[in-house]
Structure formats: C-alpha cells, structure tokens
Amino acid sequence: MADRNDAHSHDAQRKSPSASRRNFLQALAGAGAAISFSSRIANAQQGEIGYWAKDLSDAQLTNMFSTILKIRWYERTLVDKMLTDSNYRGYNHFYVGQEAVATGVCAALKNTGGVMEADLIYSTHRPSGHAIAKGTDIKKMAAEYDFRATGLNKGYAGEMHISDKSIGFMGADGMIGPGPVIATGSAFAIRARGSKQVVVNFGGDGTYATPHFHSAMNNAALLKLPFIYVIENNLYHQYAHYSWSCPMKDIAEAAGTYGVPGVVVDGQDVMQVYNAAKTAVERARAGQGPTLIEAKTYRYYNHWGAPGAKPGELGAFGYDPLAISSFRPEREVREWMTRDPVDICRNTLIGWKVIDATKATAMEAAIKQEVLDAVAWADKQPFCKPEDGLKNVFVEGSVAARQFG
Amino acid sequence: MARKSFMYSVLEAVQYEMRQDKNMIWIFELTPPVASNPGRPVINLETEFGRLRVANTGIDENWMAGCVLGAGLAGSKALTYIPYQGACMPFQMIQNHAGKLRSMTGGDAAMPVVFIMEMTGQTAGFAGQHSDYEIDTYYAHIPGVKTVIPSTPADAKGMMASAIRDPDPVVFLYAAGLRELVEEVPDEQYLTPLNKAVVRTTGSDLTIVSSGAGMPDVLDATEKLQKAGMKVEAIDLRCLKPMDTETLVKSVQKTKRLLTFDQSYYTLCPGAEVIARVAENVDGAKYKRIAFPDAPPPAAPEMFNWMRPNADHIIAAAKRLVS
Ligand SMILES: Cc1ncc(C[n+]2csc(CCOP(=O)(O)OP(=O)(O)O)c2C)c(N)n1
Numbered sequence: 251m252a253d254r255n256d257a258h259s260h261d262a263q264r265k266s267p268s269a270s271r272r273n274f275l276q277a278l279a280g281a282g283a284a285i286s287f288s289s290r291i292a293n294a295q296q297g298e299i300g301y302w303a304k305d306l307s308d309a310q311l312t313n314m315f316s317t318i319l320k321i322r323w324y325e326r327t328l329v330d331k332m333l334t335d336s337n338y339r340g341y342n343h344f345y346v347g348q349e350a351v352a353t354g355v356c357a358a359l360k361n362t363g364g365v366m367e368a369d370l371i372y373s374t375h376r377p378s379g380h381a382i383a384k385g386t387d388i389k390k391m392a393a394e395y396d397f398r399a400t401g402l403n404k405g406y407a408g409e410m411h412i413s414d415k416s417i418g419f420m421g422a423d424g425m426i427g428p429g430p431v432i433a434t435g436s437a438f439a440i441r442a443r444g445s446k447q448v449v450v451n452f453g454g455d456g457t458y459a460t461p462h463f464h465s466a467m468n469n470a471a472l473l474k475l476p477f478i479y480v481i482e483n484n485l486y487h488q489y490a491h492y493s494w495s496c497p498m499k500d501i502a503e504a505a506g507t508y509g510v511p512g513v514v515v516d517g518q519d520v521m522q523v524y525n526a527a528k529t530a531v532e533r534a535r536a537g538q539g540p541t542l543i544e545a546k547t548y549r550y551y552n553h554w555g556a557p558g559a560k561p562g563e564l565g566a567f568g569y570d571p572l573a574i575s576s577f578r579p580e581r582e583v584r585e586w587m588t589r590d591p592v593d594i595c596r597n598t599l600i601g602w603k604v605i606d607a608t609k610a611t612a613m614e615a616a617i618k619q620e621v622l623d624a625v626a627w628a629d630k631q632p633f634c635k636p637e638d639g640l641k642n643v644f645v646e647g648s649v650a651a652r653q654f655g
Numbered sequence: 656m657a658r659k660s661f662m663y664s665v666l667e668a669v670q671y672e673m674r675q676d677k678n679m680i681w682i683f684e685l686t687p688p689v690a691s692n693p694g695r696p697v698i699n700l701e702t703e704f705g706r707l708r709v710a711n712t713g714i715d716e717n718w719m720a721g722c723v724l725g726a727g728l729a730g731s732k733a734l735t736y737i738p739y740q741g742a743c744m745p746f747q748m749i750q751n752h753a754g755k756l757r758s759m760t761g762g763d764a765a766m767p768v769v770f771i772m773e774m775t776g777q778t779a780g781f782a783g784q785h786s787d788y789e790i791d792t793y794y795a796h797i798p799g800v801k802t803v804i805p806s807t808p809a810d811a812k813g814m815m816a817s818a819i820r821d822p823d824p825v826v827f828l829y830a831a832g833l834r835e836l837v838e839e840v841p842d843e844q845y846l847t848p849l850n851k852a853v854v855r856t857t858g859s860d861l862t863i864v865s866s867g868a869g870m871p872d873v874l875d876a877t878e879k880l881q882k883a884g885m886k887v888e889a890i891d892l893r894c895l896k897p898m899d900t901e902t903l904v905k906s907v908q909k910t911k912r913l914l915t916f917d918q919s920y921y922t923l924c925p926g927a928e929v930i931a932r933v934a935e936n937v938d939g940a941k942y943k944r945i946a947f948p949d950a951p952p953p954a955a956p957e958m959f960n961w962m963r964p965n966a967d968h969i970i971a972a973a974k975r976l977v978s
Contacts, residue, residue: 397954406954408783410785459715461718494711494712634953634958639958640962642953643950649948650949652945653945653946653961654971655944655972
C-alpha cells in the first residue's frame with residue numbers, strides 16, 4: 251500500500267485527473283508485477299492491459315466500488331447469519347476476497363437485455379459475487395439462499411444453482427467442468443446470429459484439470475468464438491493446492507496451446523481486472539476470438555461454509571478440516587488480506603480524487619444497511635409449498651407423486 | 656470385533672488387500688482415503704502407501720475411472736473413489752469400456768478394478784446437481800460390470816474385500832447417507848458374496864425389498880409393522896447386478912405380497928426390476944413400489960422432504976397391501 255500512496259501524492263499527478271490516473275496506473279502495474287508475478291505472460295501483457303480504467307467516468311468507477319462493497323457485505327452478513335442464527339438454513343461457498351474479479355469483469359460487460367442482448371456469464375458453485383456484479387436483485391438472491399418461495403428461483407435452486415436470465419446471469423453450476431463447454435455453445439449461437447454479445451465463463455483453478463476446460467478452449471479457438479474464460483486462481487481447489495492439478499505456475503500458459511491470448515492479472519485490483527476484461531471483450535466483439543484470463547486471487551473463508559470464522563470478524567483461521575492436507579497456512583490468509591480488494595479499490599478512487607474518504611465511508615454504511623434490509627426481507631418470505639416440488643420438471647403440468655406407494 | 660463406521664470398515668478391507676498386494680493402487684480427487692474409529696488406529700492409505708500408489712489428482716473423474724481401468728488391464732488391482740458430484744462423469748468409461756472389454760476381447764481382458772461411487776440424495780437443501788438419486792439404476796443397467804450397494808458396515812467390508820479380489824470390474828455404490836452407521840465388524844478379512852441378497856427379517860405376510868440408503872427406513876418401518884402384528888420379510892438386495900432372483904422369488908411365493916422401496920427415481924428404479932423378476936415367477940401376488948418422484952430434487956427442504964420416500968410411506972403402503 252505504501253507504494254501506491256507515494257505514487258499518487260506526487261505533485262505531477264495532481265495536475266489533471268487523467269494524467270494522475272495514468273501515472274498511478276503505471277506505478278500500480280509495476281508494483282503488481284514485482285510483487286506477485288514474473289511470468290512471461292504477465293510481462294507480455296502488462297503494458298497492453300494497463301490503460302482502460304482511466305477512461306471510465308467517475309460514476310462508473312464509483313459503481314465498481316459500490317459493487318465490491320455489496321459483495322463484501324452480502325457475504326459478511328451471511329457469514330454472521332450462519333454463525334449466529336440457528337434458523338438460517340442456507341449454506342455458502344463464500345467469495346469474500348475475490349470481489350475485484352467479478353466486479354472488474356462485469357464492469358466491462360453489457361448487463362441488461364436478457365439472453366438475446368446482454369453479455370452472458372456462466373458462474374460456479376461460488377456464485378454470489380458474479381450474480382451481484384452482473385446486477386441481480388440482492389433481496390431475491392438472499393431469499394433463494396434460504397430456500398424461500400419468493401426467491402430468485404422460487405426455492406428450487408439454493409446457493410449453488412441460482413440464475414437470473416433477465417440480466418444474462420446464466421447460472422451457478424454445482425459441477426466442476428461442464429459449465430465452460432456450455433458457455434462456448436452460447437458463444438457459438440451468438441456468433442451465428444451475428445450478435446455483438448460476448449460470453450464469459452468464470453471457473454476456479456480446479457477447472458484446469460477437467461477435460462471440459464480443454465474442450466472449451468480448443469473449440470472456442472477453432473471457431474473463433476466470442477468467449478472469455480476467467481480463471482479465478484484462489485490457489486486451492488477445495489482443500490488441495492492448485493499445483494496438485496496444474497503442472498504450470500500460471501494456468502494462463504495453457505492459452506498458448508490453443509493459440510489464444512493468455513493474461514495473468516492481479517485479481518485483488520479491480521482496475522487490473524477491468525483492463526484485462528475490457529481488452530478481451532473488445533477482441534471478442536470484433537470477431538477475433540477467445541481470451542483466457544487468469545486472475546490471481548484468494549478466498550478469505552474456507553471452501554464451504556464458515557468454519558474457523560468468528561461473527562463480526564473478516565476471514566476464517568486455524569481450520570484444517572482434514573488434519574492431513576496441506577490446506578491454507580494461516581500466515582498465507584493473513585498475507586493475502588493485506589492486499590484486500592476493498593481497500594485497493596477504495597484507495598485507488600481516493601487517489602484518483604473520484605471520491606474522498608468521507609464519501610467512501612458513507613457508501614460503505616449505506617451498502618451495509620441495504621444488505622441488512624435485503625436479508626431481513628428474505629427472512630420474512632414464505633416457505634415453499636411441499637407439493638410444488640413436483641412442478642417445473644417440464645414447462646407444463648407436474649409429475650406424479652411416487653413416494654406414497 | 657469392534658464397532659466400526661461404514662468408511663472405516665471399507666478402508667480396513669482395502670488396507671488389508673494393499674498390504675498383501677504391493678502393486679495395488681488407489682486414485683482419489685478430494686476425499687482422502689482416511690477414516691478413524693474410536694480406540695483404533697487411524698487408517699490413512701495416502702500416508703501408509705505413499706503418493707506413488709495412492710494419488711490425489713485434479714478434478715477429472717473421467718480420468719480417474721480410465722486410470723484404474725488402464726491399471727487393471729495392465730495387471731494391477733486398482734480402485735478409485737468418485738465423489739457424488741462426479742458420479743456420472745465416468746459413465747462412458749464404465750459403460751463402453753469396463754463393461755465391454757472382456758467380451759470384446761473374447762474373454763482375454765481382465766479388469767480387477769473397483770469404482771467406488773459416492774451417492775447422495777439424503778441431504779435436503781443441496782439441490783439439483785448435489786442430491787441425485789438415480790445412479791444405482793444407471794450403473795446396474797450396464798452389462799459386464801457387477802454393481803453392488805451394501806447397506807451396513809459389515810457388508811461393506813466383506814463386499815469390498817470380494818470386489819477387490821474379483822477379476823471383473825465392480826461398481827461399489829456407497830450411499831453417503833449411511834456414513835454415520837456404526838456396527839460390530841470383525842477385524843479379520845472376510846468375503847461377502849457379490850451376488851446374494853440377504854433376508855433381514857423373516858415373515859409370511861409381506862415382502863419388502865430395498866437396498867443401500869433405503870434400508871434404514873425399511874428396517875424402521877418393519878420393526879413398527881412387526882410390533883403391530885404384521886409378519887414382514889425384509890430383504891436387502893445388496894447386489895443390483897447380478898440380482899439374486901432366487902431369494903426374492905422364494906420370499907414372495909410365501910408372502911404373495913411385494914412392496915419395493917427405493918431412494919431412487921420411480922421410472923426404472925431397482926424396485927421395478929425386482930417386481931418384474933418376481934412377477935415372471937410367482938402367480939397371484941400383489942405388488943406396490945415406492946420411489947422418489949421423477950423430478951430433480953428441488954432445493955427447498957419443504958419440497959424435498961415431502962418428496963423423499965420414508966418409513967411412514969412404507970407403513971401406509973404395507974397396510975394397504977395386507978388389508
Ligand atoms: C464434477 C465435479 N467433481 C467434484 C466436485 C466437487 N467440488 C466442488 S468445488 C470443488 C473444487 C473447485 O475448485 P476451484 O474450481 O478451484 O474453485 P474454488 O472452490 O477454489 O473457488 C470440487 C472438487 C464437483 N462439484 N463437480
């Protein structure tokens with residue numbers, strides 16, 4: 251953080267907002283490269299992807315911060331709920347720590363207009379960040395997480411299967427693998443009908459090992475599909491380090507195999523993510539085919555639920571579910587938390603004079619309240635009717651109850 | 656003899672065989688082969704046999720199934736543990752390769768391999784992709800693979816030992832809902848046949864047939880029905896393929912009433928096969944089957960728990976059949 255503060259306090263940067271932003275970004279890009287990555291891919295791309303965010307309007311930038319905060323507080327509220335409210339039935343694969351990835355990517359997309367117009371995103375078993383960044387209704391989403399009849403998917407989905415077609419959020423997927431293949435199918439349809447939409451697939455580092463990863467990349471490259479694969483490399487697939495399933499340091503290297511650009515970005519920095527996404531989106535819209543983006547990031551909670559977490563505190567510590575795995579040294583969690591996506595975004599916007607500290611704090615308070623209200627609304631929603639379980643198997647009618655003999 | 660959990664019993668059988676056979680291997684992706692039991696040593700195949708023989712891989716169930724198949728063809732016994740989320744990913748590998756290679760090679764190919772398939776379906780709220788039911792039927796339909804589904808820790812140990820020693824591929828369906836079951840299980844290695852059902856209670860009024868995760872409800876209902884004076888013969892299939900037709904037919908010849916119960920989708924559930932086999936051999940019997948509706952499991956517990964067949968459903972159906 252010290253580097254960044256030094257960078258934006260420099261006199262020259264105070265002269266005009268855009269000059270200030272550019273210099274700041276240069277400093278940031280350099281710092282990012284030095285801190286985290288030294289790979290061929292990252293170095294090759296650094297200059298190219300560094301300069302989109304500065305063109306965004308203040309409103310757009312503020313919106314990004316707002317999205318990051320929404321994801322953060324939605325999740326923190328649910329962590330606390332899981333830990334303290336025994337009536338709460340939802341379970342969660344928390345996204346906290348990775349907010350900048352969903353936010354930066356979705357900021358480069360068109361998020362209105364349904365499947366025929368919006369850009370489409372395919373999510374994972376860890377969907378809340380993607381859904382919020384795409385613009386889903388937090389109230390309805392919270393209700394779905396607790397299986398309420400008025401939830402986003404009427405209580406049929408639960409966390410791992412939420413979807414919201416109206417904004418191009420094609421859905422969470424409880425499976426590791428098939429999602430990206432299906433996403434390329436959407437991209438194929440889009441290209442065939444001559445639409446300018448693009449399709450983004452979010453996948454964890456764990457997806458690298460699946461045959462589906464390779465199938466999606468290969469076919470997207472062969473057919474030059476408007477497809478972007480965003481790997482959120484949070485270092486672990488479930489309880490195993492990604493190096494147990496990927497022999498390379500950077501998963502983005504795989505892109506070379508398919509003749510596709512591979513980009514490594516600092517997933518903690520929303521501007522870096524946005525820049526990479528924007529470049530990929532432009533490419534896809536121009537008919538130049540797919541991109542593989544690997545965002546280096548980290549989740550502050552465990553794979554599933556909130557073991558090791560304490561109410562009101564950020565992150566989970568000291569929990570080794572299997573006592574035999576190499577899962578997450580506590581020091582590693584703390585180290586990543588010093589490069590927090592909320593702080594990085596906040597400091598960038600303050601550094602760019604888009605907002606000041608007072609405004610940032612006020613935004614945080616307002617969003618906290620918005621989320622609390624949404625979860626309180628969800629809490630009051632009706633439960634599902636048991637017999638409705640027989641509905642929605644097909645578009646019409648319901649299937650027979652067979653449990654009574 | 657000691658009280659042991661389901662997975663402890665399974666791993667005890669595997670550990671014994673791996674100690675005897677230095678070539679035997681185990682592949683897993685996220686469920687390490689570890690089990691503990693109060694007062695006994697922890698079984699950890701990964702630390703005991705090392706990473707050359709017990710490998711933790713990336714998320715690719717298709718590869719895992721293919722890997723053990725290839726190992727088997729190359730002359731090594733091999734097992735893989737497929738978690739419930741991936742239980743259908745290797746379907747093609749098992750259906751078109753494991754199931755056909757012996758036949759296609761004129762009897763030459765030997766595949767001493769075991770595919771342990773974790774099955775869920777027990778947990779409300781997991782929803783759609785995470786609480787599937789029907790994989791017992793899918794795998795039981797494949798010629799050339801034996802498909803077994805033990806419902807007790809003692810059977811699980813004996814059937815695992817038999818599965819490993821069997822020169823043919825075995826799909827070992829592990830109903831995750833039985834994870835917490837504990838019972839007396841012998842310490843020594845023993846073999847339980849892979850083609851025999853077991854009669855859990857004898858009776859002359861009604862035959863109830865189930866398997867795997869359905870058995871606890873059947874035993875619960877049977878106890879209540881027996882107390883109410885109904886003489887129930889409860890049969891645990893244990894093996895879906897080959898299916899022990901003889902035990903089923905013998906029972907229904909006596910009771911003339913057959914109720915099947917499955918934690919599986921109604922259409923083509925194991926009970927459908929049971930009824931068909933009995934109907935071919937017994938005249939004048941009455942039949943009823945209980946199963947999960949032909950619907951993906953919805954997330955909300957209200958819907959899911961209402962749809963999931965339970966002991967009360969068995970009791971009500973049994974009374975209707977016998978009255
Ligand atoms: C086909 C399949 N196999 C196994 C699982 C179980 N599973 C759920 S999440 C997960 C790890 C995913 O890791 P990654 O893609 O890196 O995402 P992360 O959880 O780290 O965000 C696994 C193996 C699954 N959901 N689907």
